[in-house]
Amino acid sequence: DAGVTQSPTHLIKTRGQQVTLRCSPKSGHDTVSWYQQALGQGPQFIFQYYEEEERQRGNFPDRFSGHQFPNYSSELNVNALLLGDSALYLCASSPTVRGNEQFFGPGTRLTVL
Amino acid sequence: AQTVTQSQPEMSVQEAETVTLSCTYDTSESDYYLFWYKQPPSRQMILVIRQEAYKQQNATENRFSVNFQKAAKSFSLKISDSQLGDAAMYFCTRGGADGLTFGKGTHLIIQP
Numbered sequence: 491d492a493g494v495t496q497s498p499t500h501l502i503k504t505r506g507q508q509v510t511l512r513c514s515p516k517s518g519h520d521t522v523s524w525y526q527q528a529l530g531q532g533p534q535f536i537f538q539y540y541e542e543e544e545r546q547r548g549n550f551p552d553r554f555s556g557h558q559f560p561n562y563s564s565e566l567n568v569n570a571l572l573l574g575d576s577a578l579y580l581c582a583s584s585p586t587v588r589g590n591e592q593f594f595g596p597g598t599r600l601t602v603l
Numbered sequence: 604a605q606t607v608t609q610s611q612p613e614m615s616v617q618e619a620e621t622v623t624l625s626c627t628y629d630t631s632e633s634d635y636y637l638f639w640y641k642q643p644p645s646r647q648m649i650l651v652i653r654q655e656a657y658k659q660q661n662a663t664e665n666r667f668s669v670n671f672q673k674a675a676k677s678f679s680l681k682i683s684d685s686q687l688g689d690a691a692m693y694f695c696t697r698g699g700a701d702g703l704t705f706g707k708g709t710h711l712i713i714q715p
Contacts, residue, residue: 523702523703525703525705530707531707531708532607532694532705532706532707532708533648533694533703533705534705535701535702535703535704538702546700546701546702548701548702578646580648582648582703591638591650591653592650592703593650594640594647594648594649595647596645596646596647597646597647
């Protein structure tokens with residue numbers, strides 16, 4: 491049973507560019523959450539998708555957007571990249587029922603130059 | 604903002620000894636969950652232990668146990684018989700209506 495997968499593993503972009511990160515949830519999970527983890531910090535919640543809709547959102551600007559597909563996979567898009575967007579981006583999936591643990595992917599390391 | 608506070612940036616313990624990681628949290632919800640996640644250098648976040656706030660009994664998973672003090676909003680993790688593979692960043696995490704909120708983490712070092 492494959493766990494949560496993310497692509498790409500690493501990514502280098504320049505300021506002002508746009509980036510798309512991808513995530514496939516664990517089998518049987520229909521809820522996907524995205525987190526930003528700056529170096530030396532705990533992950534910060536970006537947003538959560540369920541039934542192809544954004545259900546919850548953390549304190550992130552509109553430059554951060556997402557999408558969930560009918561097969562439950564998800565994309566995170568970041569526009570107009572800033573140096574401060576450099577971080578590890580984690581995707582986590584969970585069953586619908588609230589309170590269940592979230593299973594995390596290995597993350598995508600984004601570097602903005 | 605509802606926060607999770609880990610006051611120990613780094614802890615060190617001898618192999619086979621016991622160590623306790625501290626955590627306090629803030630919440631206005633009555634129904635919430637608490638987790639300890641482990642993040643090794645490989646960076647894959649792994650669940651260590653889970654506690655439902657409505658349960659008074661402290662959760663236990665093999666060598667890992669928690670001391671959950673709901674009134675004090677305290678949720679500490681005890682690791683018994685520490686092993687070299689326990690070396691990692693440990694994040695105290697609160698789950699609620701606003702998703703997961705993580706503390707800043709405690710870096711656990713295991714001395715052989």
